[in-house]
Structures are given as structure tokens and as C-alpha cells.
Amino acid sequence: MCLKVLQPILHTIVSIATMVCSIGCTMIQYMPKQFDVKQGNYLSECEINRISLGMTKSDVSSNIGAPTLQGLLTPNIWYYIFYHRIGNKIIKHQILTLKFDTNDVLITIDKKVIV
Template identity: 35%
Template sequence: MQLKKWLIAIPLSVSLLSLSGCSVLERFVYRIDINQGNYVEQKEVNKLRLGMTKDQVRFVMGSPMLVENGYPDIWYYIYRHTAGHEAPVQKDLVVYFDNQGKLTKISGDYPPSKSFDDAAS
């Protein structure tokens, strides 16, 4: 009878000890979703037009996440989403202006609209 208890207890304790240091238990710990940066949707990018001023772009897109020192005519809209235990997803939009502060091009994860080349009024 005593031997049966030990035959059950030893493998059970070994399996519990091996799980304690394993990342399997980490999956049971709740992690909140983390959103950082500028949330950008394609419908906002579709409103951008060649020749828009910086104020007009700021009105449509909001303030940029980053404007580098020395390069005030390049704005970065960066969005990073981490859902619980999943790998983070990052989406970027870079907006370029000329020396007069007029929008010249955009690049990144969001394509320009078909009417992007239509001059802004």
C-alpha cells in the first residue's frame, strides 16, 4: 500500500517540478493588450493629398509620433500593438514634406490612395 503511494507521488512531483520552470505556466498568467503610438487607419491615409500643408496633415492624421531633430520635414506615425502573449505587430507611416511644408510623398505599411496625386485645394 505504501509502495503504491510512492509510485504515484514521485512521477507526479517530478512532472510538477519540471513545469514550474517552464514557459507553459507563463501562458496561464494574464497579460493585458498594449497599444503604443499613433493608431492609423487606411481611411485616414486615403484623405491625404499631394500638396497638403503640415497643418492639414496634422488635422487628418493627428500629431506624429516622431519628428527627428534636423529633419523637420519627415514625420513618423508608428503604431505597435502587443496582444497578451503574442508577438508584437508594428505598422509605420512616414510622411514627407518639401521645404515649403507641402506634402510630397508617403511610405510605409499604408499605401497612398488612388487620388493621392490630385492636388489639395
């Protein structure tokens, strides 16, 4: 008699436990992943040391490549931007700003690295 009363309750408990486990496993599939994102132009110290004040735009671009961004209103400022991010955490952020005079000669090198 006692077994007949407990059987529906036990069946309900097993059903609920099975549903909870199934939902838990399904949710793991849809959890956001931590993506490794690298964007921009990463320049090593060796590459940056290849450029120096007094170089022309063509000299600079032949040594380290084209800039990531060039100002529309100020075309004599070149930006080389790089960042490395895993999930929401920024691992490395590098900004190299090069300023040229009106004769396209490099006059300023400004490097910022955020680690």
C-alpha cells in the same frame, strides 16, 4: 510478508507521483503568456486618404493627428508607426512616412504595411 515489503516501495512511488503532479501544476502558473500588444498610431485607408500632397503640417496633424516620431535632424519627416504583436509573432506592422518641404508643405507620402 510480501505486502510488508511492497508497502515502502508503493509509498515511495505514490510520493514521487504526487510531487511530479504538484510541480507540473505549479509550472503552468509561471509559463509565459502570449500577450496581445498594439503600439503606435494605426491609420486606416480612410484616414490616410484624408491627406494629400500640398497640405501643410497643421492640415495633416488636424486630419490624422500628431506623428509617432519626428526626425531630430530632419524635422520635415514625420513617421506614423504602428505594430500589432501576439507573443513573438508580428500580426501587422504599418509605417507611414510623410516628407515636407522647407515651407512645411507635404511633398511625399510613403506607406509600408507588413502583414
